[in-house]
Amino acid sequence: GAVVSQHPSRVICKSGTSVKIECRSLDFQATTMFWYRQFPKQSLMLMATSNEGSKATYEQGVEKDKFLINHASLTLSTLTVTSAHPEDSSFYICSASKGSGNTIYFGEGSWLTVV
């Protein structure tokens, strides 16, 4: 079946630094990927829609300059958290659609801890 992989699964960074999270579709091409954020014991909140070859579409309230999204190829989207602060600590999950059957596949998620 389709697989979406995220890397790293866990990352700790210092406050003020930037960290990149990768989302890859391993066995299919994904023109659109989605980035979600999940706080502990809460639901997933859509941050942005990542479109291959064009700018990402951000949800209201999400800082574009802080959460940089790049969809460089049909199998890779990256989320870069710039100038990270402790409040950015969260579980970040990406998803991708194979384009048929409206099935969305999720990555394993990435835990970001900013200290």
Next chain:
Amino acid sequence: AQSVTQLDSQVPVFEEAPVELRCNYSSSVSVYLFWYVQYPNQGLQLLLKYLSGSTLVKGINGFEAEFNKSQTSFHLRKPSVHISDTAEYFCAVSAVGGGSNYKLTFGKGTLLTVNP
């Protein structure tokens, strides 16, 4: 815009008992409906989805859900749960048509705890 309400934040049940996790949605357009399961510290796994056709949808791990358009509900059921079903369950919707087909709106989740 769509919204999803999962009426129970936590549902404790005993092993082999039946369970129903409730989900109601609100939308001004037609929607697709999904149930996902999330095990601790992991991503989401699709349990089942309703796109069209029969309102009773069967998914993996013995789960099923019924779409009720008049009540705008999509409740998840399992006749007999196992310890391994302990997880967080999310109901989600996406609008039909256009580029928003894969843009999901999630409920807040229901923690199912199966006790021996």
